Amino acid sequence: MKLKNFKVGIGNVNCYLVTDEEGAGIIVDPGGGKDTILNYIEQEELNIKAIVLTHYHYDHILAVEDLQQELQVPVWIHEADAEGLLKPELNLSSSPSVPSVSIEADKLLQDGEKIKVGQLKLEIIHTPGHTPGGICIKIDDILLTGDTLFKGSVGRTDLTGGSYQQLADSISQKVMKLDDQLEVYPGHLGQSTLGRERKRNRIVKDMLKK
Secondary structure: EEEEEEEOOOEEEEEEEOEEEEEEEEEEOOOOHHHHHHHHHHHOOOOEEEOOOOOOHHOOOOHHHHHHHHHHHEEEEEEHHHHHOOHHHHEEEEEEEEOOOOOOOEEEEOOOOOOEEEOOEEEEEEEEOOOOOOOEEEEEEEEEEEOOOOOOEEEOOOOOOHHHHHHHHHHHHHHOOOOOOOEEEEEOOOEHHHHHHHHHHHHHHHHHHH
C-alpha cells in the first residue's frame, strides 16, 4: 500500500491518495489542488476507483466535481451525510466567499461496511459528532480520521449537525477500541498514532473518563 498526502484548499486539508501495489486506489477528501492531484495520478499511472469523503464540509469537497469529471469515478459518502453533500447551507458553501457546492453521491456508505478496492481492504467506521455521517476509514495499519480525531485535538461540534456527545461516544466507543499501533492520518494537522492520542490528547483522555 502507498499513501500520498496533499495539503489542499481553503482549510489546508489533508487530501490522501491511497493505492495498492498495482496503483489501484482512492482519493480521500479532495478539498482543492485539482491540477496537482491529476498530475500526480498521471505521473504515477494510478487507477483511481472512487472519491471517498469523510464528511460533507466544503473544505473537504471543493475539488470533487472537477476530479469526478476528469476521472469518471463515483463519489462515496456515509448515508447520513448525503443530504449535507447536496445542500450548500449544510456543507457551508452557501457563503459568498466560497464556491457553492451541491453533489449527489453515487454510493452511500454504512457503518461496518467492508469494501475491496484493488487489493486494498477498506473498513468504514461511522463516527458522528463533527457531522451526522462522519467516518473514519481503516485500511490495513492506517486510520484516516477526517475531522473526527486530530493530533492533539478533535473535530469541532458547534457547526450545524454537530454533537459533542456523539463525537465523544464515537471516539471512546469506536475509535479508541482499535489498536494503539494504528497510524492516524487526520483531515487537518499532522500524523499520529492511536496510542499517542490516547496518552497525550487531553480532550480524548477526558472523553474516555466519561
